[in-house]
Amino acid sequence: MQNITEQQIQAMAPNAAAVANGRKISQKGGFVRLERSADDTFYLGECTGSGKSNYITSVDFLDPANPVCRCSCPSRQFPCKHGLALLFEILGKKNFDICEVPEDIQKKREKKQARDAKAEAEKSGESEELSEEAAEAVAKKKAAAVKSARAARSKKIKKQLEGLELTSKLMQELLRAGLGTMGGTVIKTYEQLSKQLGDYYLPGPQRLLNGLIIEISAFQKDAEEEHYEAAVDILEKLWTLVKKSEKYLTDKLKKDDVELDDSELYEELGGIWKLSELEALGRSRSEIDLAQLSFWVTFDAARKEYIDTGCWADLETGEIFMTYNYRPLKALKYVKAEDTVFGVVHIPMAACYPGEGNLRIRWDGAQIRNLEAADLQKLRSMAVSSLGAEAKIVKNILKNALADPMLIRMLSFELIGKMGEDYVLKTAEGETIVLGNAPGMEATTDRLALLPDNRLLENQVLLGAFYYDGESRRLKLQPLSILTETDVVRLLY
Numbered sequence: 001m002q003n004i005t006e007q008q009i010q011a012m013a014p015n016a017a018a019v020a021n022g023r024k025i026s027q028k029g030g031f032v033r034l035e036r037s038a039d040d041t042f043y044l045g046e047c048t049g050s051g052k053s054n055y056i057t058s059v060d061f062l063d064p065a066n067p068v069c070r071c072s073c074p075s076r077q078f079p080c081k082h083g084l085a086l087l088f089e090i091l092g093k094k095n096f097d098i099c100e101v102p103e104d105i106q107k108k109r110e111k112k113q114a115r116d117a118k119a120e121a122e123k124s125g126e127s128e129e130l131s132e133e134a135a136e137a138v139a140k141k142k143a144a145a146v147k148s149a150r151a152a153r154s155k156k157i158k159k160q161l162e163g164l165e166l167t168s169k170l171m172q173e174l175l176r177a178g179l180g181t182m183g184g185t186v187i188k189t190y191e192q193l194s195k196q197l198g199d200y201y202l203p204g205p206q207r208l209l210n211g212l213i214i215e216i217s218a219f220q221k222d223a224e225e226e227h228y229e230a231a232v233d234i235l236e237k238l239w240t241l242v243k244k245s246e247k248y249l250t251d252k253l254k255k256d257d258v259e260l261d262d263s264e265l266y267e268e269l270g271g272i273w274k275l276s277e278l279e280a281l282g283r284s285r286s287e288i289d290l291a292q293l294s295f296w297v298t299f300d301a302a303r304k305e306y307i308d309t310g311c312w313a314d315l316e317t318g319e320i321f322m323t324y325n326y327r328p329l330k331a332l333k334y335v336k337a338e339d340t341v342f343g344v345v346h347i348p349m350a351a352c353y354p355g356e357g358n359l360r361i362r363w364d365g366a367q368i369r370n371l372e373a374a375d376l377q378k379l380r381s382m383a384v385s386s387l388g389a390e391a392k393i394v395k396n397i398l399k400n401a402l403a404d405p406m407l408i409r410m411l412s413f414e415l416i417g418k419m420g421e422d423y424v425l426k427t428a429e430g431e432t433i434v435l436g437n438a439p440g441m442e443a444t445t446d447r448l449a450l451l452p453d454n455r456l457l458e459n460q461v462l463l464g465a466f467y468y469d470g471e472s473r474r475l476k477l478q479p480l481s482i483l484t485e486t487d488v489v490r491l492l493y
Contacts, residue, residue, distance in 0.1 A: 163200025
């Protein structure tokens, strides 16, 4: 039988309620018939429901990384609760009679395989043999499409440069006058500019400008220094982005090179990468195993979005990757919220985003298994032991205004304890660093006092986020999780 985990079922579900309902159906014996194919790629169940007829539910494991659930019920959820219930039956190792794969499923498989083969052929440049006339027509059509796409990209870049020039002028005026003058009518001017940036294809600078407006407006209300400091940070990032982007886009036009390239500025300006585009740039990773070590949800007021953030470690290299799931307020009921994953995901093909530090990674399908002691032993062996050497690397990366303000690493430590009012981490080499809570993150340092066993604070591995604390003007470390020989103790989940 297929080996699936409850984590995999939860990852496939549209929401927690569907998981709970699916589990209830399975526990109450809702299936009157269970069957599977001899090759173990197809499972079918006949489930009682509220309709006159029973529902026919199936799960197709032809691609184990992307199981396909189908059901005859009228639910618009995918998978529906009956499909999830069938997965729970498989998880529970229930008895399935052997059956043939139905004809309609065979046809759907054939159509999918044909689509995949066509897409692969197009990707590799192969195609069916055509007559000379037909081949010439196809070539002309492709050439016209390429020319049209290049013209559109060139036009877009020129429009972006117009928007960047407008932003640059207003920022220069603001820098000459000072942030303290950004109030009243000046804020209204920036609000108008923010709306215009959408027309210039600049959602990235638009979000930064919105963040600047939010922080200055808050500072004018409560005079809290943290809002002013946050505004300065945003202003620095916006100025850097504008200056670098102006040069980058101008150079592309001069060289007549408007194709996508391996630059972080594309996303910073607001571009959205497709997996196929990242793969074409050589940013794909194949057959990798990732263990999620931390998970948290934040709200970005400037973006008006919730962001589900996952922190993952590569079991072979120890490299830390990030996943981000954006849920706009306007579309909350349409975008599925991500959740904590406690197992290891095996990914046939993933793609990394351009940038430095903890790279963002994305994938379409994966299989989930349980996290084992051997996995933890691997990860612990790849943790950083020299705090000083790592701090130098971190500082160089954090100097980049466009970099993420945190850099996450696994760090071996000898002891975590209190020094005055602060928690301090000490390595085996005697190096120390103060623990704190990064701006915008949920506080975790106080949770160290709530740990049930003091041995968790001795001779373990910490997953921590390095960040620069503006108030104390020093590098600090926010604790996210503790990796023991048998468990991952999460301070954020």
